[in-house]
Amino acid sequence: MIFYFSATGNCLHISHQLDSNTQSIPQVLKNDHLVFEDEVIGIVTPVYAGEMPHIVRRFIEKATFKTNYFYIISTYGMNDSVASEWASQFCEKQGIKVHYANTLQMVDNYLPSFDVDEQKAIDKKIPEQLAIIKEDLNQRRNYIKQPTEDGREKYNLVKIRFTEHPEINNGEQIEITDKCSGCGICTRVCPIGNIKLVDGKAVKINKTCEFCLACANNCPSKAIIMSISDKNSNARFRNENVSLQEIIKANEQ
Numbered sequence: 251m252i253f254y255f256s257a258t259g260n261c262l263h264i265s266h267q268l269d270s271n272t273q274s275i276p277q278v279l280k281n282d283h284l285v286f287e288d289e290v291i292g293i294v295t296p297v298y299a300g301e302m303p304h305i306v307r308r309f310i311e312k313a314t315f316k317t318n319y320f321y322i323i324s325t326y327g328m329n330d331s332v333a334s335e336w337a338s339q340f341c342e343k344q345g346i347k348v349h350y351a352n353t354l355q356m357v358d359n360y361l362p363s364f365d366v367d368e369q370k371a372i373d374k375k376i377p378e379q380l381a382i383i384k385e386d387l388n389q390r391r392n393y394i395k396q397p398t399e400d401g402r403e404k405y406n407l408v409k410i411r412f413t414e415h416p417e418i419n420n421g422e423q424i425e426i427t428d429k430c431s432g433c434g435i436c437t438r439v440c441p442i443g444n445i446k447l448v449d450g451k452a453v454k455i456n457k458t459c460e461f462c463l464a465c466a467n468n469c470p471s472k473a474i475i476m477s478i479s480d481k482n483s484n485a486r487f488r489n490e491n492v493s494l495q496e497i498i499k500a501n502e503q
């Protein structure tokens with residue numbers, strides 16, 4: 251049994267490669283009773299600034315897992331910094347014993363810093379990474395990936411920057427421009443239902459959000475931009491193995 255969160259399909263794709271029983275966290279969170287039992291339970295999550303997205307944290311805080319083997323796979327783009335250590339410590343604080351935590355490098359969908367067209371052109375050897383993780387899981391390996399000194403340093407720098415400038419990373423900089431055609435896709439891929447249509451145009455409900463960038467990356471008109479920094483506002487990303495309908499099904503509120 252796998253629980254995943256995915257804004258642009260990387261985690262959704264990896265979940266499907268690892269297990270036939272996958273459940274989307276934004277959907278599961280609609281239920282009150284969050285007790286799960288299985289021989290093996292996994293979480294597949296993106297790395298956000300070295301940590302886990304808030305929606306994944308809320309799920310872990312609310313859920314009870316009864317299992318003999320609990321694992322976390324964190325997909326990331328360019329720097330996994332302290333991801334596996336951070337995620338396993340977070341779970342252990344909730345009383346969850348983590349047996350395996352590893353990371354998997356994929357396209358970096360963080361639009362403020364990366365041109366996703368350039369990202370797509372890099373061969374990150376995903377099948378090779380996945381094969382190692384699959385073998386580890388089959389063997390029920392006990393392993394928590396440890397951060398490098400450089401990873402720890404980068405994590406601390408990013409943490410200071412986002413603490414001093416929360417507007418960079420809390421969704422405030424997501425701007426819906428006049429290019430909006432009113433198709434409503436952003437309202438359906440947002441995992442917290444933070445966008446609605448008003449007079450045929452998309453409008454944010456709250457100023458801040460998860461900042462998962464599902465709205466911007468899945469907008470067919472490229473009408474949603476980052477107002478502080480958008481590396482290439484013409485480049486947007488969805489994992490090539492995942493359809494828009496699958497993202498909607500996973501995230502729609």
Ligand SMILES: Cc1cc2nc3c(=O)[nH]c(=O)nc-3n(C[C@H](O)[C@H](O)[C@H](O)COP(=O)(O)O)c2cc1C
Nearest residue numbers: 256257258259260261297299300326327328329359
């Ligand atoms: C807010 C935010 C923060 C991110 N922080 C990191 C990071 O610290 N390191 C990294 O390598 N990738 C980072 N990423 C990239 C994602 O972790 C990566 O693209 C992930 O595979 C996306 O998964 P998804 O397609 O399932 O949403 C970040 C992305 C977002 C939206």
